[in-house]
Amino acid sequence: MATKCTGCGPGYKSPLDAMKGPREEIVYLPCIYRNTGIQKPDYLATVDVDPKSPTYCQVIHRLPMPNLNDELHHSGWNACSSCFGDSSKKRNRLILPSLISSRVYIVDTGTDPRAPQMHKIVEPTDIFWKTGLANPHTTHCLGSGQIMISSLGDPSGNGKGGFILLDGKTFEVVGNWELPGEAAPFGYDFWYQPRHNVMMSTEWGAPKALAYGFNLEHVKEGLYGSKIHVWDWTTHKRLQSLDLGEEGAIPLEIRFLHDPAATEGYVGCALQGTVFRFYRTPKGDWAAEKVIHVPSLITDILISLDDRFLYFSNWLHGDIRQYDITNRRNPRLAGQLFLGGSILNDGPVKVLEDPENQSQPPPRTIKGKRIPGSPQMLQLSLDGKRLYVTTSLYSGWDKQFYPEMIKEGSVMMQIDVNTANGGLKVNENFLVDFGKEPNGPALAHELRYPGGDCTSDIWL
Numbered sequence: 001m002a003t004k005c006t007g008c009g010p011g012y013k014s015p016l017d018a019m020k021g022p023r024e025e026i027v028y029l030p031c032i033y034r035n036t037g038i039q040k041p042d043y044l045a046t047v048d049v050d051p052k053s054p055t056y057c058q059v060i061h062r063l064p065m066p067n068l069n070d071e072l073h074h075s076g077w078n079a080c081s082s083c084f085g086d087s088s089k090k091r092n093r094l095i096l097p098s099l100i101s102s103r104v105y106i107v108d109t110g111t112d113p114r115a116p117q118m119h120k121i122v123e124p125t126d127i128f129w130k131t132g133l134a135n136p137h138t139t140h141c142l143g144s145g146q147i148m149i150s151s152l153g154d155p156s157g158n159g160k161g162g163f164i165l166l167d168g169k170t171f172e173v174v175g176n177w178e179l180p181g182e183a184a185p186f187g188y189d190f191w192y193q194p195r196h197n198v199m200m201s202t203e204w205g206a207p208k209a210l211a212y213g214f215n216l217e218h219v220k221e222g223l224y225g226s227k228i229h230v231w232d233w234t235t236h237k238r239l240q241s242l243d244l245g246e247e248g249a250i251p252l253e254i255r256f257l258h259d260p261a262a263t264e265g266y267v268g269c270a271l272q273g274t275v276f277r278f279y280r281t282p283k284g285d286w287a288a289e290k291v292i293h294v295p296s297l298i299t300d301i302l303i304s305l306d307d308r309f310l311y312f313s314n315w316l317h318g319d320i321r322q323y324d325i326t327n328r329r330n331p332r333l334a335g336q337l338f339l340g341g342s343i344l345n346d347g348p349v350k351v352l353e354d355p356e357n358q359s360q361p362p363p364r365t366i367k368g369k370r371i372p373g374s375p376q377m378l379q380l381s382l383d384g385k386r387l388y389v390t391t392s393l394y395s396g397w398d399k400q401f402y403p404e405m406i407k408e409g410s411v412m413m414q415i416d417v418n419t420a421n422g423g424l425k426v427n428e429n430f431l432v433d434f435g436k437e438p439n440g441p442a443l444a445h446e447l448r449y450p451g452g453d454c455t456s457d458i459w460l
């Protein structure tokens with residue numbers, strides 16, 4: 001699914017070239033059993049999303065991990081568009097960090113993309129001893145060929161926002177990316193932009209606080225973060241920490257605009273339901289300003305490859321929103337769609353006051369199934385016309401906020417996107433029900449295409 005050209009590496013030359021890439025045919029999703037009561041290993045599911053295929057909308061392969069209770073979560077690639085100029089590189093290994101066990105699985109997707117196989121396992125003790133880090137989260141490949149993974153904490157469960165480097169060929173742990181003593185208090189997501197010699201990272205919370213659920217007292221006790229950290233890409237020094245305050249508590253996914261010349265982007269802040277725009281100032285340092293505020297809990301955001309639309313999921317409220325961001329400082333709501341959530345009109349919650357003056361939504365049924373849980377992880381097709389959605393956030397929080405999803409499993413949905421004028425519409429003929437998996441209901445999380453996507457690929 002990569003661009004075919006002589007002398008090119010993986011991915012695409014530019015974001016706009018990527019938009020012209022082929023339609024997605026399969027999707028990889030980690031599926032989790034931790035906290036479900038089912039004593040089975042997590043696994044990587046391959047789902048057929050090709051409407052012309054006889055196995056359309058079905059799980060066509062499952063790769064079980066060799067251990068229990070890993071908590072697979074996010075994934076990334078050994079190579080992406082940041083290596084486009086290097087013809088020796090191939091996007092053929094999916095990196096699967098385990099949020100709780102701290103293992104990192106390296107999966108071979110190149111030999112048979114429809115039936116991935118295990119290639120290597122990086123054991124947690126290797127990460128602990130060589131980096132002093134634990135709870136790996138976001139993976140990005142680097143133009144150098146190395147692989148970088150952010151961490152949430154240290155081996156004792158305290159917050160520690162550092163970065164693990166893996167060798168891009170052997171997948172051995174090389175060490176830390178950050179300088180000694182430079183780790184941030186908390187870690188989560190990151191995005192880098194070498195053209196501006198900068199990397200940005202965000203903060204979730206201390207692993208010992210979030211492992212089995214969310215407690216608001218832990219926020220008051222300082223066990224959750226509220227900062228964006230600015231790093232010098234060349235020297236690896238932490239230059240600034242932008243404190244977003246209470247309104248920006250728990251800043252999660254961070255996205256630069258895809259245009260590598262851009263010096264701005266957005267971060268979704270979960271607790272208060274805000275989106276902040278970060279940007280380089282005329283002085284050359286970095287600042288942030290709030291540009292969106294909605295009912296909480298914003299949990300995933302992404303930007304279309306043409307930098308025109310921003311999408312986010314609102315996991316407690318139950319909706320997905322599409323914003324036109326052509327005016328970067330004043331995003332305009334262009335589409336909204338409820339797909340479950342905690343304020344359904346037949347549920348136990350009664351909304352007494354809504355600043356947006358919206359009525360409580362009805363439950364959503366697709367292909368005869370009432371959707372449990374709420375929209376969470378998002379992935380957009382390269383052309384921007386299809387938005388894929390799953391409903392699991394993290395097993396400990398799923399169990400707390402949507403216990404019915406633990407019993408029924410999560411789902412994967414597809415949303416048709418109006419890219420001309422904005423607007424979102426459910427594809428009523430698409431549903432992958434992970435409640436019907438062979439080993440019992442599973443929690444499917446982040447989505448990846450074999451050829452790259454708008455949350456994995458970075459252009460230099």
